[in-house]
Each structure stands twice: as C-alpha cells, then as structure tokens.
Amino acid sequence: EVQLVESGGGLVQPGRSLRLSCAGSGFTFDDYAMHWVRQAPGKGLEWVSGITWNSGSIVYADSVKGRFTISRDNAKNSLYLQMNSLRAEDTALYYCAKDIGCTSTSCHGPYYGMDVWGQGTTVTVSS
Amino acid sequence: DIQMTQSPSSLSASVGDRVTITCQASQDISNFLNWYQQKPGKAPKLLIYDASNLETGVPSRFSGSGSGTDFTFTISSLQPEDIATYYCQQYDNLVTFGGGTKVEIK
Numbered sequence: 001e002v003q004l005v006e007s008g009g010g011l012v013q014p015g016r017s018l019r020l021s022c023a024g025s026g027f028t029f030d031d032y033a034m035h036w037v038r039q040a041p042g043k044g045l046e047w048v049s050g051i052t053w054n055s056g057s058i059v060y061a062d063s064v065k066g067r068f069t070i071s072r073d074n075a076k077n078s079l080y081l082q083m084n085s086l087r088a089e090d091t092a093l094y095y096c097a098k099d100i101g102c103t104s105t106s107c108h109g110p111y112y113g114m115d116v117w118g119q120g121t122t123v124t125v126s127s
Numbered sequence: 128d129i130q131m132t133q134s135p136s137s138l139s140a141s142v143g144d145r146v147t148i149t150c151q152a153s154q155d156i157s158n159f160l161n162w163y164q165q166k167p168g169k170a171p172k173l174l175i176y177d178a179s180n181l182e183t184g185v186p187s188r189f190s191g192s193g194s195g196t197d198f199t200f201t202i203s204s205l206q207p208e209d210i211a212t213y214y215c216q217q218y219d220n221l222v223t224f225g226g227g228t229k230v231e232i233k
Contacts, residue, residue: 035222037171045163045171045214047222059221062128095170105177106159112218113161115182117170 002026002116004096009121012086020121022079022096030054030074033099033111036081038092039120046092049081050099050111057110064090086125093120129153129217133225139233146202148228150193150215158194159219165227166211174213175200207232 008020020036036048049060049070058070069082079096097114106112130153140146150160162175173182175191178198188203202209210232215225 037224044212044227045165045216045224047216047224050222061221100161100173100176103177103180105180108157108159108218111222112159113173113176113216113222114163114171115173115176117172119170 002098004098004116004118006094006096006118006121009094009123011124011126013127014087014125016086017082017084018086018123020081020083020094020096020123022081022118024077024079024096024098027098027116029077032101033057034072034079035097035099035111035114036070036079037095037097037114037117038090038123039095040089040092043092048094051079052110059111083123086123088125091123091125093122095120129156129220129223131215131217131223131225133215133228135228136226137229137231139231140205141233142205142207144205146205146209146230148200148213148215148230150198150200150225152196152198152217152219154219155195156217156219159217160191160193160198161216161218162189162191162200163214163216164209164211165214171214202230205230205232 096118098116100112100115132151158178163171165171
C-alpha cells in the first residue's frame, strides 16, 4: 500500500522553529518529486514547497521563502520541512504529498501535482 | 505568479443534477491543470489530471475539459457521496491551487 505518514507538528511560539517529517512507503521514493501543502483552519489548500527526486530543484511559495527549508533523504524514504521564524499565519494542517510525475499526456516537469497524500500534521503557532 | 480563480465558491444542487465548476488561470497554462476532491476531515484526492484525464478508480461521472486559461470540471449526476470541496491546481509554473468550490446537497 502506498502511504505517507507525517510527524513533528505541535504547538510552538511565534519566532521559534519546528521540523516536520514525512515517511513514505509502498512506492519507489527516489523516483518522485515531493511536496508540502498546507491548509489553515477553515481555509483552502496552499502549496508550500516542492523538491525533485535528487534535490536538484527546490522551490517555495513566496509566503515561506527564506524561512522554510525542504529536504529529503532517499536512503530513509523521508521528506522534511524545517520551519524557522514561525508566524501565527503559519498555523495549519501540513500535508506531505507525492508528485504525480510525468504522464502519457504531459511531461512538462519537474512538478505536476499530487497523487498520494498523507493525513497531515497540525502546526499551531501561538504564544 | 499564476493565479487560479475558481467559481462558484459554493453551490447547492440536488441528487442527480449536473454540476459544473469553472477555473480560470491568470495566464495560458496549456493543459497543465489537475482537479482534486476533499471531503471533510480528509486529505485531498486527485480526480482529474492534465485537464481531462480521469485518475484510475475515479467514477466516470467526473470529467474535466479546457485548455489555455479556461477549464471546467463536471459531475454529470451528483451523488450524496460527492459532497466535498473541489480544487483546481496548475503546474505550468510552480504549483497553485484555486480557492475551492464547496458542493452541498439541496
């Protein structure tokens, strides 16, 4: 079974740091780009960051650029998100997601979308 | 940055109705668009990729069309289990989600 399991969320004070982890299983982890997507309470989906299979391309949303760092360890089938200088507006459910990859109708690359999602880990930034 | 505008933000329809959601990109994104379904308390689920391709296992009552800047998502016959919020997402330049459309039963 293809699965993603996030961990590391919690309550943190503004300005502090937190590191999220995501463990993948049931698929060849290092064949795919990976993403972090978040959802603030009662709000829509917001893409946060993406990383290609070999970490050769790393991209961020403007809202987190310079504060968050995405990384991966293919030997451990794991994805990470280091979040620094956290703000109240970073409060959200954070999802780890596997990229769809190249399809029969599109090989635009390097990022396509998400076909496998974890259940999310909650980050609350509050004093 | 590419902006994705979804409409309507919510709708109410009867079981068996045809439901249509539109998504407009702020610039030409070819067919680099996906659609997701998110049920309350659950992670999103990919339904349609590359604007019109049905993901494996997704019922055929779901469909997508469009290219360039204007896209449409359709449920041909609304079922009670389709109650959810639907999102479009572009991948022409980075990744951007639309604001979502909440679908309810009338």
